[in-house]
Amino acid sequence: MQRQKPIGIFDSGVGGLSIVSAIKRMIPDENLIYFADTEFSPYGNKSKEIINQRSEDIINFLINQGCKMVVMACNTATVNSISRLRSKFSIPIVGVEPAIKPAALNSKTGTIGILATQQTLESESFHLLKSKYSQQVNIETKTCPKFVSLVENLNHNNEQAVKITEQYIHPLLSKGCDQIVLGCTHFSFLNVVIKSVVGDKANIIDTAIPVAMEVKRRLQSHNMDKSESVIGTVEFWTSGDSTKVIKSISKLWEQDIKVFEAKNLTPVSTN
Incomplete structure (x- = not known):
């Protein structure tokens, strides 16, 4: 059943949809969960400590949704946090860094x-x-x-x-x-x-295509790629108000979608 589990992907907002789109094109059978942290966007002006904690909270959320792998579809989160997070979590974590x-x-x-x-x-x-x-x-x-x-x-x-x-x-x-x-x-x-x-x-x-290629490679090397040839699903979540983000995601995804709200994500103080 491990192979059937979804891949979790997150970003501070809707930008990571570019990574989701590339993954979907390259490995269409995989189920995907995208988390847009719009309540906490942008990450670019936050401290390293805050980004570390926020990224950890989101990965915990995605693991609770059953994700077998997490893609940090955010350069800021990757360069600040990925080493620490890889040492903390047992599931594969793929990041994004400037090419x-x-x-x-x-x-x-x-x-x-x-x-x-x-x-x-x-x-x-x-x-x-x-x-x-x-x-x-x-x-x-x-x-x-x-x-x-x-x-x-x-x-x-x-x-x-x-x-x-x-x-x-x-x-x-x-x-x-x-x-x-x-x-x-x-x-x-x-x-x-x-x-x-x-x-x-x-x-x-x-970097979207190289990241998608790395996701595919890591799935295969860990024997985690989906075993059945059925087009996968894409599920969208946000830490903010879904009514505010659904227009942006639908527009960038180029189809009408439903966005779920994550109410149980641990808040991080910005002080």
Whole structure:
């Protein structure tokens, strides 16, 4: 029965749906549970201690829902918490981190750009990842505090999004970046706008597909992949008001869905 259990996926809000979509396309038979922590979004301006505790609470919730694996579909949570959480939980945990390696390998100018949240860029994990490739390429970073709210409020494909994207992208292009890494799952939904601003000056690297490939690999290596060829289900949960998030999830998921509210999640003090 272990193989029939769902895969749990969580993010601070709706951005992780980009990961859910990639997993669904790659392994459609698997049952998925997505948790949008909208009551606590964004993670990018929270302390490491708070992110650690919140991530632990959500993983406990997903385990209680019967999940056999958890995907941390959030760069900020991954770089701050994944090592600690892997030592604490016995189930496989897959994370998301900025794709510096492929950017470094593909760069012709020797300069790459990373778009991410403040917490991701300030994390020890990111600094270790950056230092690993900093002798190979020059790595420019840019915090994008407005991108998450654009996606959460479904303003990711309008003129406002274009103007904000230009503010974030132009400094990277002016420094010669020919590879731009989307270091947050929310940013995937700005892909069209980002490409329109970048044009042919740089390549955009998203991590959704590599993460889905890793999920599939880990399932197979642990003999946990679903054993029957029946299209899996996708269940949506939120820590906030479902009536507020259902429009965003339905729009980004491109179909009407039902969202359940998680009322028993342990609250974390922001003090």
